Amino acid sequence: MDKIANLLEHLQARMRERGLTSTSSSGREHKYQCPDCQDRGIILNDDGTAQICHCQEQKRLERLFKSSQITPAFRGKTFDNFITVGRPPAVRAMYDCAKDYADRFHELRGQENNWLVLLGEPGSGKTHLSMAVANRLLSQGITVLYFQHVEGLGELKDALARQGEARITTKLEQMKKATLLVWDDLFWGKGYPKDFELEVAFEVLNYRYLNLLPTIISSNRTHLQLLEINDTIGSRIIERGKGHMVVVQGREANYRLAGEG
Ligand SMILES: [Zn+2]
Numbered sequence: 001m002d003k004i005a006n007l008l009e010h011l012q013a014r015m016r017e018r019g020l021t022s023t024s025s026s027g028r029e030h031k032y033q034c035p036d037c038q039d040r041g042i043i044l045n046d047d048g049t050a051q052i053c054h055c056q057e058q059k060r061l062e063r064l065f066k067s068s069q070i071t072p073a074f075r076g077k078t079f080d081n082f083i084t085v086g087r088p089p090a091v092r093a094m095y096d097c098a099k100d101y102a103d104r105f106h107e108l109r110g111q112e113n114n115w116l117v118l119l120g121e122p123g124s125g126k127t128h129l130s131m132a133v134a135n136r137l138l139s140q141g142i143t144v145l146y147f148q149h150v151e152g153l154g155e156l157k158d159a160l161a162r163q164g165e166a167r168i169t170t171k172l173e174q175m176k177k178a179t180l181l182v183w184d185d186l187f188w189g190k191g192y193p194k195d196f197e198l199e200v201a202f203e204v205l206n207y208r209y210l211n212l213l214p215t216i217i218s219s220n221r222t223h224l225q226l227l228e229i230n231d232t233i234g235s236r237i238i239e240r241g242k243g244h245m246v247v248v249q250g251r252e253a254n255y256r257l258a259g260e261g
Helices: 002-017 055-064 089-103 126-138 149-163 165-177 195-210 223-229 231-240
Strands: 042-044 050-052 115-120 144-148 180-184 215-219 245-249 254-257
Touching (some): 055 165, 089 115, 115 223, 115 231, 126 180, 126 215, 144 149, 149 195, 165 195, 180 195, 223 231
Parallel strands (some): 115 245, 180 215
């Protein structure tokens, strides 16, 4: 392990020389994607041993699922730059709900109501808020699989057509078992979803439902429309979203919170 430690020290010194790393002691809010290993992928322990950093699991996931990459634009979506001033109360409600979910994630994690469900009217900030939660948790070392409905399903279909069952099974396993799955734009579109969409959604969401795995769902469909599309999928989402579900309906953005009459 000494060798690795020396090598890393050497590399660090080189990076410092070339101005690639922060020399300030308040380096934690520096531009590193992973402040824990400062993007080196390895963490050195005090006893001289080294371990692979948690961010490498995130990298592996993003390599496997091209469409799930956490891009700089994604990284830029935070609670701080989400604007609520001058917007309908529903937008504020959505912000509060997402923020509370992020704040209490570790407490909620193993509980039954551990999903965040943001539904309804387009343009109310569902995607931004989902990403803000994901970014907060990524910075705490939680692995996040981001699945954008249209692109993600496109990638799955492609994998099925070109590489067959085995490849799609690997991807589906990741979606089922990811520490946190963010499913953005579930059942995007207006018509009735295609069989393939329904099959993937059922397989993944039902697994996560049964195994109490935290999941963030955003969709332009309301909870009633989700129930109409598929009673089982819809009711599982509503059940797990109890406590952290906001449905925005209509232009003036009336809204209801989970658990309200
Ligand atoms: Zn790291």
